[in-house]
Amino acid sequence: SPVPLPAGFHLSVRDGTPYNASLPNVTIFATGGTIAGSASSSDQTTGYQAGALGVDILIAAVPQLWNVSNVRGVQVANVGSESITPAILLNLTQQIQAELDSPYCQGVVVTHGTDTLEESAFFLDLTVRSEKPVVVVGAMRPATAISADGPINLLEAVTLAADPGARGRGAMIVLNDRVAGAFYTTKSNANSLDTFRSAEQGFLGFFINIKPKFYFAPSLPLGRPYFDVTGATSLPEVDILFGHQALNPALASAAVASGAKGLVLAGMGAGGWTDAGSEAIEAVIENNGTAVVYSRRSMDGYVEPTGSVGYGGGFLNPQKARIMLQLALYAGYETAQMKTIFEFDS
Numbered sequence: 001s002p003v004p005l006p007a008g009f010h011l012s013v014r015d016g017t018p019y020n021a022s023l024p025n026v027t028i029f030a031t032g033g034t035i036a037g038s039a040s041s042s043d044q045t046t047g048y049q050a051g052a053l054g055v056d057i058l059i060a061a062v063p064q065l066w067n068v069s070n071v072r073g074v075q076v077a078n079v080g081s082e083s084i085t086p087a088i089l090l091n092l093t094q095q096i097q098a099e100l101d102s103p104y105c106q107g108v109v110v111t112h113g114t115d116t117l118e119e120s121a122f123f124l125d126l127t128v129r130s131e132k133p134v135v136v137v138g139a140m141r142p143a144t145a146i147s148a149d150g151p152i153n154l155l156e157a158v159t160l161a162a163d164p165g166a167r168g169r170g171a172m173i174v175l176n177d178r179v180a181g182a183f184y185t186t187k188s189n190a191n192s193l194d195t196f197r198s199a200e201q202g203f204l205g206f207f208i209n210i211k212p213k214f215y216f217a218p219s220l221p222l223g224r225p226y227f228d229v230t231g232a233t234s235l236p237e238v239d240i241l242f243g244h245q246a247l248n249p250a251l252a253s254a255a256v257a258s259g260a261k262g263l264v265l266a267g268m269g270a271g272g273w274t275d276a277g278s279e280a281i282e283a284v285i286e287n288n289g290t291a292v293v294y295s296r297r298s299m300d301g302y303v304e305p306t307g308s309v310g311y312g313g314g315f316l317n318p319q320k321a322r323i324m325l326q327l328a329l330y331a332g333y334e335t336a337q338m339k340t341i342f343e344f345d346s
């Protein structure tokens with residue numbers, strides 16, 4: 001059923017949604033996830049259907065949104081975040097760019113499953129060119145759960161996107177009363193509400209009474225590249241190989257044979273790979289020109305280039321190095337540019 005219009009609102013000439021001329025306009029792009037999840041009972045917090053509820057239902061559940069902004073919902077997808085594809089990401093970033101280029105929009109929010117939220121947020125950080133806030137938000141409990149965290153997270157995300165102090169900070173992630181920069185933030189716990197961590201680089205701020213409080217003036221990660229994908233329809237395939245004892249060296253050539261143009265190695269320690277594995281990697285680079293980034297399975301740290309082939313993944317974890325490599329291959333980066341973006345050479 002339609003949301004009743006709060007006092008003082010009238011219908012926007014733009015698209016017929018409630019509109020208050022004294023408030024900023026924020027567009028919510030919904031992609032699914034637990035924040036849109038529905039379970040059969042209020043005590044069920046696993047095994048529910050992610051991406052079950054539409055964006056209008058998410059908005060209707062939080063009438064406080066109308067106190068801080070005029071919100072408009074756009075349904076981009078409605079899936080668990082394990083099913084987000086390059087096609088969805090390209091569609092999402094192209095729609096966001098067009099929206100932020102419009103003078104009517106002051107900021108955008110993306111609702112997303114938390115499992116791969118860091119990948120999409122990082123992708124948007126690298127592909128949206130705007131001073132206006134891009135805020136990615138999820139939830140750890142489905143919308144039907146007792147004490148669901150989605151509604152407050154959504155309200156904080158929209159409040160952040162509407163806040164002029166949020167400009168010029170790149171894509172941000174909101175969960176559990178914290179503001180995190182997309183570049184360095186990762187999911188650290190499968191179940192906890194406090195799952196997102198920003199490691200040594202730290203959070204950007206937190207929320208008090210739903211209002212964002214920043215620790216620092218606006219700044220961006222050093223050397224963060226921008227990739228123009230406004231005309232892209234697909235991205236090159238990049239696969240991740242996970243390092244462990246008794247590694248099967250044949251996996252590298254198998255990945256390349258099935259279409260990978262790039263490989264990210266989630267190596268041991270600071271990016272270590274077995275001798276037989278390294279020989280296999282050198283062979284695929286030599287035979288196929290495959291781009292290889294050495295990253296790490298360790299939670300945090302910096303990975304230097306290993307030997308004469310491939311690139312060191314720098315501070316990027318494997319899933320972020322994969323996104324970066326897809327974009328760099330799409331953009332046709334040469335060796336020197338690859339080294340700059342991955343190894344933070346200046």
Ligand SMILES: NC(=O)C[C@H](N)C(=O)O
Pocket residue numbers: 032033034035050079080081082112113114115116138139140141
């Ligand atoms: N908390 C969540 O959103 C997890 C969910 N499986 C997803 O990523 O879509």
